[in-house]
Amino acid sequence: MRHGLVLFAPFTGSSLVRGWNPKFYFLRADPAAELPALLRYALAHLRGRRLGFMYMEGEYFGGIEYELVERAMSGMGYELSDVFSVESSVTGGAKKEAFDAAWEAFADTQLQAVIVFGSPTNDAVKLVRRMLAGKRTAVAYLLASSVLQYLVLRVWRAAVAGGVEFVPGQVITTGTNSxxxxxxxxxxxxxxxxxxxxLEKSGQKYYTDKDSFFYS
Structure with a gap:
């Protein structure tokens, strides 16, 4: 502000840093804007009435979105079937006993779909792995925001390689680009x-298929 510079941010992982500033432009949608898309997909397309939500306490990402989804569900006359939330490892982390107890209670609710919001940390890896590999949760759809897209797909591939059944369409993530x-x-x-x-006329020799950009 002091030097009159204009700043551009490619994307943000948390809605907390968003706000109006004439010198600061965000090039992608607010992370909280992805939440209604996931919620609408879970309720209207998947028809999942037993919907759960997962996030880690103490992070800059997840808590606000949890409050938003509660308000949205309440406005439609629904409520979340269950919420998984323990202290993030970023702020110290929950003890193993507390984490496992919270997970057992969450898994017992036999959810049809689960929305996960959070930072791409080891906590998120643990949650997604348990979600996809657990007998009680493996049948549920997993919906995640774009900031977790790479992590979720990586963990999903590893789970399938380890013997978990591959179910097309089981994992859904939002995206901010066409x-x-x-x-x-x-x-x-x-x-x-x-x-x-x-690809056809530049003389480049790396790609022989002129449609190769579709697959990258």
Missing amino acids: LAKDTQCEAIRRFQELMREY
Whole structure:
């Protein structure tokens, strides 16, 4: 502000840092804006009435979203079936006994879908792994925000490699960018045109398939 600079942020993991500032521009949607998309998908598309929520206490990400989802559910006449929340390892972490007890109670509720919000930490890895590998929770859909997308997919691949059954569509994450195949968007159609032209005429030798950008 003092030097008149304009700052651009590619994305943020927490809604806490958001706020109006004429010198600070965020290029992607507020993380809290992803929550209604996940909630709508869980309730309207998956038809999951037994919906759970997971987050870690003491982080900058998850607590606000939990309050938002409670208010949204209440406004529709619903409530969350259960919530898993223990102290994050960032602030000291819950004892193993407390973590396991909270997880057992959460898993016993036989949820149909679970929304997970949080930072991409070891806590999140532990939660996603238990969610996908546990006998009582493996049948539920797992919905996560874009900040956890890479972590969730990595843990899911590892779980499948370890013997967990692969269920197409079981894991759903939000995204803040259009897919390269989404031709409904004019910018993506233009992107496809320019990429194909580059791959065919630039003289580059790394990609022989002019549509290879679809798979990266």
